[in-house]
Amino acid sequence: MSSERQAIFDTGHAAGELARERFPSGVLVEEAHFEHNQAVRKTESLLTRTDIPAIYEAGFTFQGIRTRVDILKRSGHSAFDLVEVKSTTRVKPEHISDVAIQVYVVEGSGVLVNRAYLMHLNRGYSNQDGSPDLKQQFSLQDVTDAARSFIAERAAGELARMWAALQQRDAPNIETGSHCNIPYRCSFYGYCHQNSGSRSDRKIQH
Ligand code: SF4
Incomplete structure (x- = not known):
């Protein structure tokens, strides 16, 4: 992982952990991402516990799509609010599709989602005395309708479209370009741009 990606990952991680404090007394699904099936089983067991107000990093699989939900907060007896935490200072278009797919997978797994939120850092907040005010440090935006x-x-x-691409024997023949960086730098960036003076002068076989 590049130092740039590591820094983003670390920031996101720190924001995620801090955000959980705004939904206290929850239970963390500790299984790593490569232990996804165990995470799903642990989540299924926690969902039955009505005494648990929130689940952090809940794992779900539906139609072959895996997701981990930053915060799943109980909302009534049989529904939950879904909260996706971002270490950005505003909601970006790609965040909506991210939340939407999570809702799709969670509901496909049989769990009703009441509201879906994006929780991001509050640009105007500055912590003067060292004790963060979580209500001010984070903004919670209801993106259910979107x-x-x-x-x-x-x-x-x-x-x-994605499943069709994944099922092809050969990777699509696509030129490098701005899509390699937007909205995120692609994990294959180094591979596709090797021996390339500019990113647009080379076609790559995925
Ligand atoms: S796989 Fe290669 S061409 Fe496709 S987005 Fe990633 S870096 Fe760009």
């Missing part, structure tokens, strides 16, 4: 619109209008098509 996420549900994405699911209704785009999720099926986008997922079908």
